[in-house]
Amino acid sequence: MDRARRALRARHAATAALPVAFLAVFFLWPLVAILERSLVVEGSVDLPFDVLTSDLTREVAWFTLWQATVSTALTLLVGLPLAWALSRFRFRGRSAVEALVLVPFVLPTVVVATAFIALLPDGVERSVWAILLAHVFFNVAVVVRIVGAFWAGLDERLWEAAATLGSPPVDRQLRLTLPLLGPALASAASIVFLFCFTSFGVIVVLGGPRYATLESEIYNQAARLFDLRTAAALALLQLAAVAATVLVSGRLERRLGGGRARGRPAPRPVGRERLVVGAIVAGSLALLALPPLALVLRSLSVGDGYGIDHFTSLADETPALFVAPWHAIANSLLFATGATAIALAVGIPAAVAVARGRGGLDALLMLPLGASAAMLGFGFLLAFDDPPLDLRSSPAIVPVAQALVALPFVVRSLVPALRAVDARLREAAAVLGATPGQVRRHVELPLLARPLAVAAGLAFAVSLGEFGATVFVARADWPTVPVAIFRFLGRPGAENVGTAMALCVVLMAIVAAVALLSERSLLLGGRR
């Protein structure tokens, strides 16, 4: 082996080192700690095979798999047309729509489930349809963001060529678009599937004790019934299922290859396209806007009339929190910023390593999505109890926990784009006399700017809305907005409910603003 290649290898290993170290300390260690506590009895491992083969486990596992599959299919069905309309065309209000699509994604599940109960007719509200519908509502953003970012980068001359060669429109979509979008589709579908597979808040509120996913049953067993052995068995089952999903989707993603970056800006829709794009955008907005609108209305309803009292009372001390509610907003922004920084610092090198073909790291990065928040939270309590990592009661643990959840989004958004950067573009620029600096500025940055902005925006949004892990580690005097909402909803009285709704509206507004800003900064950067 020559020296240059060895040096390259060493550099590749160094790239993967930080993400691996981060996950080892903040994910694997606490996980091992809680599994050891749950399954090791007097020095020997007590394997819970009986739990794995019980009727309860079979029922729960089947329902989990079934609802995740159906939810993912429905989400793609709703999300793909919207991704197409938003990424292939330029029209007034497009960036506003893109920002709005992200809003549902960060709403606390408990709140959305409440909105669904209010909106859905009797009988449907506690059926499995309510669960599926809520999953679609939450996850459309994942499809639109990840597939859309990739779709926007495809060269439309391919379609023009196919059209010139006489391929009918439907055929073009099926034989050209789907294969080209392959890697992004696999990325988005696997994230949506994992989200639905590990769904918790939606299931607890809309499913009651009747429907349980593995995640909600693990929480039940661990946090409520304190049967750690059963919880650990189910947690291992869930991890295995998630790892299998990740490996399959990673393989798909690589096998499907990727499209080529394009040169021209998106066109305005013309003729019949106007109708189709308009219908898709209007239809999707109607579906996505209804629950948030219901929340806005409820935040403004005071007694029999309307007013802004619930918003002004965000400044007042209340017995439900140990700080005035506006502190929660400041905390959320602070924690989400920290979490985004950590997720990018760890996620960028991780994405580079994954794009180079480190499939094992890929699977490891996705695993936090599959680990039960309750078990990981318990693991934090056991692992981080001594200096220098006496973190279990420190506010600093919050951004770390959020970053674990945000990390897969950063990696998923970057990997397809990194793989799609055409080496020949760089070479061509170099041949034409561009310096390495110019290649970076004029070739790579424009190609990666959008996926990077998407990654940062998603990481921030995920961290803002994160509830399952945050509620486990947040301190009473450092609540985040979702935690505060949960506390207010947990108390009787119109004022508490109103404050919770006002906080939801603030959270939605922040997310929409962040999404708009990240779009705007791209515009200022001269792209499109």
Added chain:
Amino acid sequence: MSLVERLLPNALGAAVVAAAVLVGAACGGGDAPTEVVLVTHDSFAVSKGVRQAFEKESGLSLRILQAGDANEALNRALLTAGDPQGDVIFGIDDSVLSRALEGDLLEEYVSPELAALEPDFEEPDPHVTPVDHGEVCLNVDRAWFAEHGIAPPTSLADLRLPRYRNLLVVENPATSSPGLAFLLATVATFGDPGWQAYWRDLRANGVLAVDGWEEAYTQQFSGAAGSPGKRPIVVSYATSPAAEVIFASKPLQTSPTAAVEDGCYRQVEYAGILRGARNEDGGKQLIDFMLSERFQSDVPGSMFVYPVRDAVELPEAFVEHAVAPADPLQLPAERIDRNRDRWVDRWTELVVR
């Protein structure tokens, strides 16, 4: 990909800084105890002035860690027994007290303030100190019953009547503390195994069981302000109607809900010193303070439960809108202890499966 490789050193730098901040934050505390840490559930609340009074008198800062509902908070404490997250735990109720005692979670401490409590509470197990009591009662939506021209139920037995079909929502006793209290109320009323026939009837009459109080009260019960719920009878607390008045968005003359006095079950909430506490002495001071006149008179307004101290004045809304059930149901701790798991399993078979 050289751009990203260019960014890498920056990213690494950022990560190192982040790690340093974390470690710095973690190592902030000194050796001499300057704070006392209270581990409790999400419903714990205390007025700012009362908290400051404690901090001023003791010279300790009070840190509060909340961890889900009463059950979850206890389970987290059991997980870390011997290496606790705090000095004092508050919120263990008598239906799960035996689990705390068996889990070897607590140090013995007998507060000198016990003598000032109402006679019912004077002599607890030496590991725990009673702090408040609350009664789990049926709550009804008054407007719903007025609108439909049906008389609200006045007893547990009434709930079997056809006119209350599909109107009741309860909490799962396996996962909820008021849910367990309500199950115990039916055991106390109908005996064992009589309670099983009662629940069979309730199931036939369309009872809805959900996992927690939040789901039941704020999402299924029609009487709670802002709730999308459609069921006008719920298992909640004797004080919930008063809370609806105190936290109403417009001043109310009467509460939109009412508690049913029959079949209320008493829950006593205890505090205890956690074994392995870093600041045991501060923990004792905190427990004494929780029994003081000042803290006890804050208990109703902050947490919507009743004080255990003798002759503490109650807020006006409490006197007017909350029922203080004269003779609440209670089962002996050792009977609960022997039967709890069996009862809950049987309930699950009868009602959920």
